[in-house]
Amino acid sequence: MKIQRLPIPAFFILIYLSVALFAGMTESVAADKAQILRQDSVTKGYAPLAVGDQTIAAAYLPQTLGTARGAILLLHDINEHIDSAAIGLLRRQLPSHGWNTLAIKTIRFSEANEPALADTESAIDETAEPNETEETPEAPPVPEVEEAPAETPATEESETTTEAATSEQIFTTITTAQRIDAALLKLQQEGHENIVLIGQGAGGQLAIKTINETAVPVAALIMINTAELAEGVSITDVTIPTLEILGSLQKDNVKQAILKRQTQMKTEQRANYHLRQITGADHYFSSVPQQLTNQVHGWLYKQLLDEEVKR
Secondary structure (H helix, E strand, O other), X not given: OOOOOOOHHHHHHHHHHHHHHHHHHHHHHXXXXXXXXXXXXXXXXXXXXXXOOEEEOEEEXXXXXXXXXXXXXXXXXXXXXXXXXXXXXXXXXXXXHOEEEEEEOOOOEOOOOOEOOOOEEOOOOOOOOOOOOOOOOOOOOOOOOOOOOOOOOOOHHHHHHHHHHHHHHHHOOEEHHHHHHHHHHHHHHOOOOOEEEEEEOHHHHHHHHHHHHOOOOOOEEEEEOOOOOOOOOOHHHOOOOEEEEEEOOOOHHHHHHHHHHHHHHHHOOOOOEEEEEEOOOOOOOOOOHHHHHXXXXXXXXXXXXXXXXXX
16 A cells, blocks of 8 residues: 655645644643742741731741640841741741740842841832842832912811821831731740840841830740841840851951950850851851751750759
């Protein structure tokens, strides 16, 4: 039997259809894979925290040990988020040791794009996925209001509009202190006896300021790779048990700042101040995650729970 050959145009059409079909299947698989990756990237325990009439980005994980040992509020470094670097590692790993963990969004870059602690922040979409890169939004342009002639009083409508705009501006402003106060109040209302503050980088400085200003009792402070403190903020003002953690791969200015604080506390004869260095650790602690968690839990257990066990 003789096999009939396809005409050349029909042959090329057949090849084109086959390639198009394969490309469509590949695109579909790639889209499904991207969707799966996006679903997997959602921060575990993500639950917006109420601050007045608004909410901020936050993530809460309850302890999984079966024996509650306390609650930890985690404060991230400048321009990072609630699941980054050491903060992300600790908030996910400490629950298995009996600690409830809460991380909140607190710090941004200043308008000049220089690191700074923000006293106030413009409202943003806090419901956005925390793992995505966040950019500081530009302030919306202020509408120009035509001034009425001197002899003509402003209308009631214009006064109402101005008042509404002012109210909206006040409503969208949440200070860093308000964010931290709301988080500490949440932990206190849940009845935790041991509330701990852990701050990485600039978050450590925020933690010191919080201890001096909050009405919520804080049992212990842990600072991770915190550089030199701003004027008016001093480690000697802290009287509760304090641990500083230094990664051996940190920048020299950070190391010098921590060693300076250690000297200050030794001079003050503070027996409840301790410094631990973790070999091979950089800012992210990705190469030694378990060592970081073990240091934090071990120190907290000895400072806050060891005496209770003995009794």
